[in-house]
Every structure is written in C-alpha cells, then in structure tokens.
Amino acid sequence: MEIKFSHVNSKIFNDLSFVIPKGEIVGIYGDNGDKLLRLISLDDEARGIIYFNKIRKLRRNYYLFRNDIVLVERTFVNLFNVDNIYEYFINYIRYKKIEVRDVNEKIKGALKIVGLRLDILERRISTLTFSEVKLLQLALAFLSNPKVILLDEPFRGLDLNIRKKLIRIINRLQEKFLKTIVIYSSNPNYLYQYTKYLIVLYDNKMLVEGNTSDVFFDSKELDLYKIRRPDIVSFILLVKDKKNVKLPRRVDVKDLIKDIYWNVK
C-alpha cells in the first residue's frame, strides 16, 4: 500500500509531505519519529490530505484502512490483563474485530511466520524472554493480515542473532507478500543496513526523503543540523574529506577493511 501525506499537520508536526512507496522497507529517522508512526497508523489525529493507495482518507471511510495498518509498539503492553498466550490471542482477535474462519489455524499461521513454536501457546506472557515477547508482538500484528506494518524501534535490545532473524522475517514479508514496512529507529546504523528508503525528520518537519544510501551519503542537511550519520558512512566521508580518497559505499565493515587494505598498500 502506498501512503501519501500532503501538507499534514498534527499536534506535533507541521506541514508534513512525503510518500511511503508501496512494498518497500522504509526507515524513519529523527526526533519524534515514533509519533509519526502513530500518525500513519491513524492513532493520532491529523489535519491535511492523506492518501492510502490513492484513496483519500476521510472521517467516514476510516474503517477501510483500519485493519490494513498495524503498529508494533516498542514495548509490549498487555491490553487485556491476560497472562496465558492462547487466551491473549483470542482476546486480541475479538478486540481487533478480525474475521477468521478457523481461529486455531490463524494463530498457527501467525506463529509460523515469526518462527515461534506452537507450545508457546500454553505458556504465560510473564515467563517470556525479551526476544520472545518481540516475536509474539509481531505474530499478533500478522493476525489481521495488514498491508502496512509499522515497527517502532524493533531492534532495540535484541542481540545480533535475533536481529538477523527479525530482518529475515521482514525481508520475506516485503519480497514475498509485498508488504510495506516502516521502521522507526534512533540508530542510523540499523536504518542504513536494513532500509531502502528513508524519511528524515527535524524540528517536527520533514527534512529530507529519498534512497537511504543517497540520503546518508549526500544530504547536506544532515551536516547542517548535526544529525548523526551511520558510523561506516561517517568514516568513508571522513576519509574523503581529510585524505581526498574516495572509498566505495559499503554496508559491511569487512568490505570496508578490504577497500582500506588495497588503498593503503
């Protein structure tokens, strides 16, 4: 689903205009990026013109998009005060008014996508580890078969292996099911590694948008407002600036090392 904001204002933002392309992994970077996710998910009130798949969002057609967009919060909030995971799924389906033919099959499918075992259904939420809670949040999000998935700081607190697993899931969703995925992170390194398109916010306005790599490498606005670049990008730009040596754009440190080796030798 393509999302287009045109001159949108809210309590926090002024005159926001941007396009989230369909079926892409999009990053949001900058102050109050989490609040922007809330605006996109229609949780916060916005004034202005918003299009979902070229259909303008109005007050009376809100129900059309309600279940198409899902926000995965940075921390898990137990909405129903239910500790048993199976019961939580049932409550969630009822609460979100998701139409399902076979509830158990639906839950099984959602757990399968995130790679959680079925026996988790018998466990209690309070006994889950940090990473299991994150995967459970994702599984809940998939129940309504959304077209857009908004992730608020999804990688925070996850170790390398779990993060790779999460990225595999996200990539599969995007490639196979053409979902639009929007990730907000305060860590530019993650956005640089995992997103294709980037929206940078500054002072509650949109500062710059475009291809992630181009924005991080070429955008002069980032320098102007002292916005932190990914470490590897900063290093490559520093080498160019101080030594007039142009290293290729790299994402992985191992590739950068090879470039440095051939250059210095």
Added chain:
Amino acid sequence: MERVVLVDNLMLGPFTKFNIEVPLNSFTIITGSNKSGKSLLLKVIAGVVNTKRVTYNREIIKDDKDIAFFADFVFNFNSVLKTIRYPLECLGMDDEKIKKIVKDIAKDLDITKLLDSKIKDLNDFERLKVALASLLVSGPKLLILDDPCLYLSFYEKEEFMGILEQVRSSGTTIIMSCSSLEEVAYTINSTLYVLDKGNIVSSGDSLKVLSDDSLLNKVGLELPFMVDLSVKLEYYNLAEKINMSPLGLVDSLWK
C-alpha cells in the same frame, strides 16, 4: 582487593555452579545475548530473587537500603520532585536536609530544571536520570542497573556513562548489564563479563574483552563500529591497538 558481593555456586535457571565476585568500588558490566541470564543474575545479586547463594560484605552493605536496583521505569508518583524526595521522606529526614540533598543530586545529574515537571512529560533519558536520582538520594553502596542504556541514543549513552563514572568516584560500586556494547566503549577501567547460556565465556578489562571480535560475534554481540574496525585492521597489520577516534585512525592509516 576487598569485595562487596560474592555469588557462590549458583544453581538457578541457566546457571550451574556459577561464581562471580565484585570488588569494592569497581564498575562491573555484564553483557550477553538475549536469554544469556544477565537480568536474572542481577536480580540474584540485588536479592530480588532469593537463592541464599549471595554473600554481601556486611561492613559495607549493612542492610537492604545500601543496595539500589534499577530494572525498569516504575514511578509511583507523577511529580519529579516527589519521586526523588520520597525515599528520604520514608527515612524520616527533616525537610531542610531533604531539600539540600535533592538540590545537590539534581545538580550532579543536570536535572535541576526538571524538578517541577511531570514524569509523563519527560523523555526516556530524563526519566532515567530521575530514576537514578531517586536511587542515589539514599546513598547506596551498591548500585545495580539492568540495561539502563536500552532507551538511550549514542550521545546520551556517552553522557550517562560519564554520570556513572562520577557516581563511582563518590564511592559507590556499580554493576550494570547491557545488551549492546556501545556503552562499554565509553567506560574507563571497567570489568566486562560476557555471559552465554549461564556461563562466563570471557571476562577482564573491557577493552581487552572487546578485542576478541570472533567470540563476541559468536555469542550474538555486535562490536561498536570503531572497535570492530580497529580490531579487523589489526589482523591486516594496519593498526596496533583499538582506536576510538575516527580522525586518529584515518591519520594513522594514510600517513
């Protein structure tokens, strides 16, 4: 060196016959992947999980009040001032004394301007500082922090580590866990323990432990960029030690 806490022969969750000793006035950092047991270990040390395997040095830690434990943002009051004052009020201190202590601690943590604010209006870093202030007012001898940097950005992490270094210099022993290694690089003279499934797989001076990149990657930890770059350049004989300054490293590479 005199020790503050000893965990001896811990048999719980992922831990079997686990031992750890924390010296007085040290800065101990415990890291590891998800499910490695770091949060559980801190709970055991703080006495939140009672295992009877923990021995405190009773000359330093006389009772429970000498241990401060932070695990998550839980505020009982909405006012910042009340949150910080409350532990002192519970001790029955007189008002003048409380005011002075709160003023001093707010100055140290740079939250004087926030004292009249509401907790809900603060950002994560400010909340963390308020939570820390409410722990520090009662002058704990042992400060235990479970992943305090989880919600912080790079700059905030650096500032927070500076604050902790100050706290330590005033005579408090600190034990902290972390899920990323960025904050470790900002500490001075700290001891790092790497946990994996309830076992210590590496320990020692932080920078030394960080230089073993293959081990850390194997347990699921990612090195901070500058450490990772320096360590890998060492393999190619292009760097001699871990260099945290990008400019310094560039100058040493392209002489």
